[in-house]
Amino acid sequence: MFNEMMRAEIWLQEHLDSQQGIEDLASRLGYSTSQVRRRFKQCFGLSPSAYRDTLRLEKAARLLAFTPFSIQSIASRCGYQNHSAFSRAFQRYHNQTPRQYRQALRLKLHHNPYCQGHGGDPPNYEIRRAPSRQALVTRLYRTERSQPLKVLRKWAQHAKGVDSLPDRLRQGQTIALMHNIPLPSDVERIDVGPLVDGGEASAIAIPASFRLLILPAQLYACVKLDSLEEIPDVIQYLVCEGLPAQDLHASGDAVQVEWNEEGVLVRLPVQPV
Numbered sequence: 001m002f003n004e005m006m007r008a009e010i011w012l013q014e015h016l017d018s019q020q021g022i023e024d025l026a027s028r029l030g031y032s033t034s035q036v037r038r039r040f041k042q043c044f045g046l047s048p049s050a051y052r053d054t055l056r057l058e059k060a061a062r063l064l065a066f067t068p069f070s071i072q073s074i075a076s077r078c079g080y081q082n083h084s085a086f087s088r089a090f091q092r093y094h095n096q097t098p099r100q101y102r103q104a105l106r107l108k109l110h111h112n113p114y115c116q117g118h119g120g121d122p123p124n125y126e127i128r129r130a131p132s133r134q135a136l137v138t139r140l141y142r143t144e145r146s147q148p149l150k151v152l153r154k155w156a157q158h159a160k161g162v163d164s165l166p167d168r169l170r171q172g173q174t175i176a177l178m179h180n181i182p183l184p185s186d187v188e189r190i191d192v193g194p195l196v197d198g199g200e201a202s203a204i205a206i207p208a209s210f211r212l213l214i215l216p217a218q219l220y221a222c223v224k225l226d227s228l229e230e231i232p233d234v235i236q237y238l239v240c241e242g243l244p245a246q247d248l249h250a251s252g253d254a255v256q257v258e259w260n261e262e263g264v265l266v267r268l269p270v271q272p273v
């Protein structure tokens with residue numbers, strides 16, 4: 001049951017800007033709407049509609065913090081059909097209007113060792129256009145005791161179906177997509193798994209808890225780090241100082257992280273202003 005509800009949760013995330021409802025999700029899964037609501041709440045503690053509202057409002061927070069998009073544009077990107085409905089929902093969830101939140105959060109993000117100028121030299125980064133890639137990923141969810149960065153080191157112990165993957169994948173390059181760095185989240189989730197060559201993806205028997213994810217070709221700010229713990233501060237620096245100086249901004253898409261014994265590579269999706 002959990003694999004099916006995980007697919008339902010991913011569908012909700014991928015359709016935040018859509019007006020498709022729970023009926024469409026139930027039809028896709030082959031269940032009644034009441035079955036989907038009941039089973040989803042058993043897994044995630046919220047109804048599908050409430051969960052999607054949370055995802056929408058957390059996405060809105062990222063776009064307010066990281067991008068120059070207008071509030072009306074952000075409302076549309078997050079699935080709200082009018083500005084007023086978005087503002088009311090946002091204020092109920094974040095206890096601030098979108099404009100107040102944007103101003104306060106940007107000020108808070110600048111309170112960071114690199115941005116304040118006393119955290120040592122700022123990180124070196126490069127702006128690169130990376131080609132399209134593919135990965136077999138599973139989704140991990142935060143528990144009361146887990147911390148996202150610690151979970152990454154031992155992700156295979158937390159994921160179901162890893163033993164079904166070929167050895168060459170389990171021992172190959174791993175990538176994680178972190179959806180809520182550096183902002184906190186009530187629905188923390190990480191997609192993690194091995195990168196795969198396009199030619200071999202069709203020949204792999206994909207475990208039920210994994211899915212093939214296509215990472216599009218796009219522009220990234222790329223940073224090499226010594227440890228996973230540096231990621232939040234470095235992302236804050238890029239958002240506040242590094243990218244604006246180059247007329248760029250973060251797109252709001254998930255941060256990509258790859259790591260091995262030699263270090264950590266972080267890719268932050270970016271766009272021109």
